[in-house]
Amino acid sequence: EIVLTQSPATLSLSPGERATLSCRASQSVEYLAWYQQTPGQAPRLVIYDVFNRATGTPARFIGSGSGTDFTLTISSLEPEDFAVYYCQHRGTWPRTFGQGTRVEIK
């Protein structure tokens, strides 16, 4: 099983600031996705296959990385971006998620 480790656990930032979220895999992965979840809601796909934006994902969300190290960057935080973000690998079974990074308002 591939273990995904996300850091930091919590990111405290102000609107307009840049957010950088990390996801590190225990072995090389090819297909990585990022999800956003707000309280009481189902998760929503934000980025798939490392850098592709899902439908409705604004251009300020940027996925990057390769091998075992991946990053989700939100270039300038909007109020609706404060949420929990999860990474997930899709290339092998079982698929696994990272433990999540909470982006909170400072």
Next chain:
Amino acid sequence: QVQLVESGGGVVQPGRSLRLSCAASGFSFSRFGMQWVRQAPGKGLEWVAIIWYDGSEKYYGDSVKGRFTISRDNSRNTLYLQMNSLRAEDTAVYYCVREPYVAGQTLPDEPWGQGTLVTVSP
């Protein structure tokens, strides 16, 4: 529009069984693989299982392997999760999720249902 509606959750005693259903609409159900993902209260996401569009292949997370069975009825546009030998740690909201891969393409969408809560308690 695409809709995924889960049902069948509730309170069940440890060791008992429960079957979840997910009714799909708004897309060609028989063309897509389907998944279950769960989330324990206040915790992160855990991938549970996946089934191919035609039911020919199934894969499970390590914590549910041998106890849970994913299946589908394409004539009824419905996905199922049969959960046996339930444990307290299976308590979670269970989400039905459509796979984004179809006919060799990756779609930029991955619809999720709103989830159904399963509580395993004496």
